Amino acid sequence: MALKSVLIDELRDMYSAENQLVKALPKLAKGSKNPKLKSIFTAHLAETKGQIERLKRVFTELGEKPTGQHCNGMEGVIEEGKEALEKDEEGSSFEAGLIGAALRTEHYEIAGYEACISMATALALPKIVKLLNSNLKEELAAAKKITAAGVPILKLSAKEPEAPKTPKTGKEKYSAKKSEEDEAKAAPELSPSTATS
Ligand SMILES: [Fe+2]
Numbered sequence: 001m002a003l004k005s006v007l008i009d010e011l012r013d014m015y016s017a018e019n020q021l022v023k024a025l026p027k028l029a030k031g032s033k034n035p036k037l038k039s040i041f042t043a044h045l046a047e048t049k050g051q052i053e054r055l056k057r058v059f060t061e062l063g064e065k066p067t068g069q070h071c072n073g074m075e076g077v078i079e080e081g082k083e084a085l086e087k088d089e090e091g092s093s094f095e096a097g098l099i100g101a102a103l104r105t106e107h108y109e110i111a112g113y114e115a116c117i118s119m120a121t122a123l124a125l126p127k128i129v130k131l132l133n134s135n136l137k138e139e140l141a142a143a144k145k146i147t148a149a150g151v152p153i154l155k156l157s158a159k160e161p162e163a164p165k166t167p168k169t170g171k172e173k174y175s176a177k178k179s180e181e182d183e184a185k186a187a188p189e190l191s192p193s194t195a196t197s
Helices: 002-031 035-062 072-086 091-122 126-159 170-189 192-196
Strands: none
Touching (some): 002 091, 035 091
């Protein structure tokens, strides 16, 4: 059954993503100096461990093993989170970077679970849909909590003075160069009105 094998691949991706987050969330919690954010990240770490257990149950239902695929997407999202942790922003602006990083991880997972739930629904696998829905609900709630905790932090950050420009690191220079390449590659596809708006 073709869809079933696509679902298994997607689920293995999610399993890898959640395992990667077990290592990444403590770094966000440790890096944040905001007690509210710290506690959200720590609480979500505990939830993530529970999500891994649910995914294992999903694989047991399917009679498959959960490993077999590394999630490159989550690796990239976490890598961007590391960049936020390395930024020499201070105070609320530093926390603002962490909020952006954390929201990206949550929404990446939300997209993954929504896709898996649609597939499991089409395959009439109600037990699996139920387990995945529990994980999805936690991800949606975590994203909401991060967004809500972010409101006062971003207000403070907006009032902080601009930090003086520091010379770009090698990594930042490479990133800037790649972004220009992205723009140049897309340029022929963009109509002049899109390009200037
Ligand atoms: Fe998760």
